[in-house]
Amino acid sequence: MLYTEHVSDPKHTRFDLARAGLQKRFGARALVPARAVEPRPPLIPTGFAAVDDMIGGIPRGALTLLSGHGASGKLTLAYRVLARAQHAQHGAPGQQGAVGILDMTCASDPDYLERCGVALDQLLFARPQPAQPLVQFLLDWIRQRKARAILVDHAHDLARTPANAYHLRDGLPQMLQALAQTGCALICVAELQPAWQSFVQGGVLPLLRQHAALHIAFRHERWLERDHELYGYAAQLHVQRNKWARSGQTVSILIEFSADEFAPL
């Protein structure tokens, strides 16, 4: 019944029937018409060659979720992305653009940001009170069209109060729409929480995971030691979801505390 317009063409009918059969068996996304595939948005490189080879970078105009335990490299990668977002040629060549951090933990270290290559004069820290309407604030910020990338550190605080949790559930589709319209990259960094805490607090992570175009899970592999001194650590990145490419890949990176550049393993 769906393909009545092609009934007269036996070739089309056979193709549609075959497609319907495969979709029924393997799911609706197993076969998608070419015109229905969303074009890949511009990407912001991460600065880690291995990661860029794997996924190309962080998509602009979409939500990216970086999750993992502490000291697994989430913030380092996010800071490097902010630095590259500032220098990405958006307007005039060589002109820097503004980026922002929704710093609800008030623990951002400008010195480390600078060492990651972020120009502090083009970076805004937002430190709202938890009781303020955070999602609305974020939405307004994105709609101002003056930020190339915004980092939310850390994402669980977006739903610390019941009102904010409600607004987050309600406002995420609007936020995704605003991101797509403005081309701003939203990067949410979230610590992994025990299952019982997610149950009690309603769980921000599942909600963000559902709406994220790219989800990378970070895992601390090992500390790097030289002459009984720690000089960095190795982290493993696992692409759990990627809207525009194959997911499930894994890559390892080395993060050295005093290094300017990071090398893949």
Add this chain to the structure above:
Amino acid sequence: MSVACCRVPNFLLRLTQRRHPEWAGRPLALLGADEQVWSVSPEARLSGVRLQMDARQAQMRCPDVLLRPLDLPACQAEQHALLGALARSGLPLEAQTWGTAYVDLHSVARTVPAAQAVCQDLGKQVAAQLGAELEPSIGWDTGKFTARAAAGCAKPRRICLVDSDREAHFLIPLPITLLPLPPLTLQQLDWLGIRTLGQFASLPKMEVWRRFGPAGKLAQQWALGQDRRPVCATLKNIPEPLDVAIDPPTAVHDAVLEQLWATLQPPLAELAARLEGCRRLRLELSFSNAESRTLDCAFVEPLGAGPQLRARLSGELQRLNWPAELDRLRVTVLESSELVARQLSLFAADESQAEIMTLAQNLAGRYGAVLHQAQVVHKTHPLFERRSIFQAVGV
């Protein structure tokens, strides 16, 4: 009416740079007797140094800034020279601010060709008096506001004549920040998408009056090119001093400041309704041991009833050595003049920083001081919290 506005942009700065050419091209801030910044070079402005900052704030924003005291007598002499050159024409003259003055041409020129000839004469006289480094630009129109806007649009040594026929056309695309409205009002208008004088002029008059009061109504008239203020001599009748209702004898600084602020509200509100601010204030303090002190406070720019004026009064009272408890306090608004618009510069601002400031101001209007910028001040400090400082922006 027929008004010419003669304007020497960045008068204080260029005057200082003329005396010290080695400072040209460097970030420079000139400090007044009150240790506040009275003038800023474009290089320092790019680093965030603003008028009315104190020296420490300026140095925090721009560590390389040259902080030099302003040679006030020399500047006053040049200002008098400018006014003298204009006064030589024998026309009524009104000084607006440093390097800016209005001349009433009503008696000699009412048409564009006649005004052009008179303005050329005025420009030549001023240029000859002040020298090549202080080149004026002149604007002419039937009202003071449009004349000033025209002078702001004209390049140095150029004249911008706005005929009454194309007055509205001239004003329509200009930014609304040319109007000396309070920052909060400008922010509200920005939220409403009103960013040019043309957009503001096309708003319903009743709504503007209801929402922004008499000052808004007056500003809308100016935006329409209907500025009927006459050019009057700067020296006006000095009003009677106002007695501040303190509970004598007192030595409580905060209480005195509160009462002083309350006493100043009516005259400041009266000035604000005319889009004017206080330029000079006199405080007369009488103490219980029969001693008295007189403080004359002159401000860089005319100030309205805002936090800047309050902070300045508080500073003056704190700096003063009180010989005994205060018995009587009188305040006089000695001089007032038109409030200075926020954007009236020929120098292009740093666009990226301006974008950040606009964003911060827009969000601050709704959410308060939540946006900050960071600066690393002590790279080697063992505690990461001490390595950098955060400063609120947009407030």
